[in-house]
Amino acid sequence: MTTDEVAKNTSIIERYDISIIEPLNWWIGFKNQTLQLLVHHSNISERTPVIFHEGVSIEKVHLADSPNYLFIDLVISELTKAGKFNIIFKQDKKEDLIHTYELKSREKPSEDYIGFDSSDAIYLITPDRFANGNPNNDIIEILNEKTIDRNNNNSRHGGDILGIINHLNYIEDLGFTAIWPTPLLTNDMYQSSYHGYAITNFYQIDPRFGCLEDYKTLSLKMSEKGMKLIMDQVVNHCGLEHWWMKDLPFKNWINHQENYIKNKDNWDDSKGIITSHRRTTNQDIYASEIDKNDMSEGWFVSAMPDLNQRNPFMAKYTIQNSIWWIETANLGGIRQDTYSYPDKNFMSRWAGDIMNEYPNFSIVGEEWTNNPLLIAYWQQGNPNRDGYNSNLKSPMDFAMQEKIVSSLNQEESWDSGFIEIYKALANDFAYVNPKDIVVFPDNHDMSRIFTQLNGDVAHTKMAISYLCVLPRIPQIYYGTEILMNDFDNPGNHGLIRSDFPGGWSNDNVNAFTGKGLTDTQKDMQIYIKKLLNYRKSSKAIHKGKTIHFTPNNGIYLLFRILNNEIVIHIMNKNNTPVKLNLLRFNEIGLKGRAVKNIITNYQFFWGNNITLTQKGSTILSTKLK
Secondary structure, three states: OOHHHHHHHHOOOOOEOOOEEEOOOEEOOOOOOEEEEEEEOOOHHHOEEEEOEOOEEEEEEEEOOOOOEEEEEEEEOOOOOOEEEEEEEEEOOEEEEEEEEEEEOOOOOHHHOOOOOOOOOEEEEOHHHOOOOOHHHOOOOOOOOOOEOOOOOOOEOOOOHHHHHOOHHHHHHHOOOEEEEOOOEEOOOOOOOOOOOOOOEEEEEOOOOOOHHHHHHHHHHHHHOOOEEEEEEOOOEOOOOOHHHHOOOOOOOEOOHHHHHHHHHHOOOOOOOEOOOOHHHHOOOOOOHHHHHHHHHOEOEOOEOEEOOOOHHHHHHHHHHHHHHHHHHOOOEEEEOOOOOOOHHHHHHHHHHHHHHOOOOOEEEOOOOOOHHHHHHOOOOOOOOOOOOOOOOEEEOHHHHHHHHHHHHOOOEOOEOHHHHHHHHHHHHHOOOHHHOEEOOOOOOOOOHHHHOOOOHHHHHHHHHHHHHOOOEEEEEOOHHHOOOOOOOOOOHHHHOOOOOOOOOOOOOEOOOOEOOOHHHHHHHHHHHHHHHHHHOOHHHHHOEEEEEEEEOOEEEEEEEEOOEEEEEEEEOOOOOEEEEOHHHHHHOOOOOEEEEOOOOOEEEOOOEEEEOOOEEEEEEOOOO
């Protein structure tokens, strides 16, 4: 090509002739200098891509099984300048197709993407049910589900990103330092699309939640408050209405693809292979290959195709998508859904590639198990027998959640009640880093904690206060602070994810202002606010040593200790006043020291005994100011 031809081709006149190119843009300055573009356009395989941009070179072009795809491997050298350039798709005797692509400068270095840790408290939100900030986006005519019905638990209710933005002060005042909204990406399904886990476009904010700029504004405003935005991502599956399901690039883009193609016009559970949900096959040294495959390759449900991460192009696509969102939205963490369902070697690579690029970042993975051995297996650095290293910093502590609930619901005896959580915490010896594990009283997939504890306010306070003083990262579901429940139909997902009162302009009760709340609800709100705001500044809770004493007479004590700060957590199931002998705890070194109740502010000197006047939690601290 002559100099004049190069000059002609490098002049930028923006054109966007190609239907889809993903990622939508990229950045210069990554450790990994490679980028793979997915290109989707009618018969694009007949064309040859050409790029003229200093520092950017095409390493390889891959054809797919479908003629409508190309996968282009790029190398972006350290000499590359940020800016736009044209990708020219050439074909003999046909006019060039041109698509303008942009490489951006990064807003901050990788090391400055700081994730969450044990000093944080995470507020989990189902956005459709939290607050409706913009009623104008409730119904989007071009999308498949076009109804809003707040009386239907499975319908969309209209909550959105602006609704979260409008109430950031409320969330911050409660003491939360991070927010985890369930997925906000487009779910263009025909029904029950509100929850967000059937993604149909991995690069688009669902317009019923807002737009990309709204999401970036949420992140910015949270950053200004010192808060972190955690993105809920899904690499295991997509929604059945994802755009690529109509034209799959490879014969193995999804698992059991041949069966899907054969039966897609009459698709239901009987046609697909639904996962066995036997997640222990990831660790079981005796597991059969068929059981392993049914677990990792089966579909989560019939409406959510299982993505095949063993396909190298799918693997690359997924990793790049996660990185794209970290950079685009300045994320403070990722929560990865159904962590143990995909190919586990891919999950190690996925997390490893992210953490290699962002060494101070955080990822929490969902592994729903009551077995601490399985939780330990998924945490990075665990000495697994099979040599597996997940690169995952933070598994979720479903085991502790279950024990907290069961112990509070049991009558106290030598082998039931508080002894259950005492023994559960003793399992921390199995964890590489217990303080990096995320613990919670409930979440969007299980009954509300107030329901699980049979409407007992004192037990609910004990559950929340206990997990907030553990060497863990606490996550609390929206509405727990006002005792939201699902008494009418325990376990019903739509009811668990009920509307937060006050999130809609015509609500008679407004939990954001306190209007219409009962005294009990207001008391719970104040309790969590005082607890979490104390926790924010407690180095003993964030980093301190943990000592607990065997429960006795319906009372269980746990201490967190760092230098001069000691936090004392007392759980008491006695309904009548009981005198607690403090001499048993002399090894803590509290004798004669002033302590303060962090909820009531009452101060006294630690002596030989105290009287616990009522059932519930007492949280004391030697930090008086």
